[in-house]
Amino acid sequence: MDIIHYLLEPLAFDFMQRALIAAVATGIVCAILSCFLVLKGWSLMGDAISHAVLPGIVLAYLAGVPLMFGAFGSGIFCAAATGYIKDNCRVKEDTVMGIVYSGMFALGLVMFSRVDSDQHLTHILFGNVLGITHAELTQTLVISLLVSVIILVKRRDLMLYCFDPAQAKVLGLSVKLLHYGLLCLLALAIVASLQAVGVILVIAMLISPGITAFQLCRSFDRMLIVATLVSVFSCIAGTLVSFYIDAATGPCIVIIQAIIFLVVQMKVSYKRRRQSLQAKRSALL
Numbered sequence: 001m002d003i004i005h006y007l008l009e010p011l012a013f014d015f016m017q018r019a020l021i022a023a024v025a026t027g028i029v030c031a032i033l034s035c036f037l038v039l040k041g042w043s044l045m046g047d048a049i050s051h052a053v054l055p056g057i058v059l060a061y062l063a064g065v066p067l068m069f070g071a072f073g074s075g076i077f078c079a080a081a082t083g084y085i086k087d088n089c090r091v092k093e094d095t096v097m098g099i100v101y102s103g104m105f106a107l108g109l110v111m112f113s114r115v116d117s118d119q120h121l122t123h124i125l126f127g128n129v130l131g132i133t134h135a136e137l138t139q140t141l142v143i144s145l146l147v148s149v150i151i152l153v154k155r156r157d158l159m160l161y162c163f164d165p166a167q168a169k170v171l172g173l174s175v176k177l178l179h180y181g182l183l184c185l186l187a188l189a190i191v192a193s194l195q196a197v198g199v200i201l202v203i204a205m206l207i208s209p210g211i212t213a214f215q216l217c218r219s220f221d222r223m224l225i226v227a228t229l230v231s232v233f234s235c236i237a238g239t240l241v242s243f244y245i246d247a248a249t250g251p252c253i254v255i256i257q258a259i260i261f262l263v264v265q266m267k268v269s270y271k272r273r274r275q276s277l278q279a280k281r282s283a284l285l
Contacts, residue, residue: 023235025144031231034210040162048101052078054108075187127198127250143192197250208257
């Protein structure tokens, strides 16, 4: 009864109800997308876009438009700039992404420091899901639902593109459309996650569930399910933990995801080591 009491007590507060709904919605869309990012090897791309949205947020505030439009536009600009520079110079893609995203992030910090706004830099960088409003919650739910539906409907094409772009092109799929479509979905997912975990910690939510599920699953569909379950559990547990220890919600969610990954990794490593020893013993016999 005490455990049930501790689980249900936070739900008596409206802000906790909104926080849990926003965290779960964000966790689901990030988990689904993380499977494709892990398969494609785009961990750094997610990091780049998440940091690059800061200048767009500042410009959107100055223009008096919703921050999501500025963040989305800035993220797409970062992805397009990275692709253009990579295609027109001999520098490798990971180096280009490092230059572009660090430059745009620094630009955003300078712009933010020069603009007198009611936005708190800590909330932008690390999220403030406990302070989410009804309007922001609606925005998060709509974006999360849209991105999740598009990914699930086109998951076969996206999976083939991430696994083998050459084969996807042979089968008649538009590789360029899938490439930029996935980048747009990534930018939208980051926009949906800003309120929950901010621009810095969102990369963890875009990688941890997918890499955890990758260690456990042999099929991609099962990987999607396991990643979603891991992410949802982390979001709920992290939000409840942050309520009781009076800590930031985003970091609590990310810490729990990291703990789950470490536990899974140790279990997988132990299993492989045991199988290796058994194989050696069988060979000796």
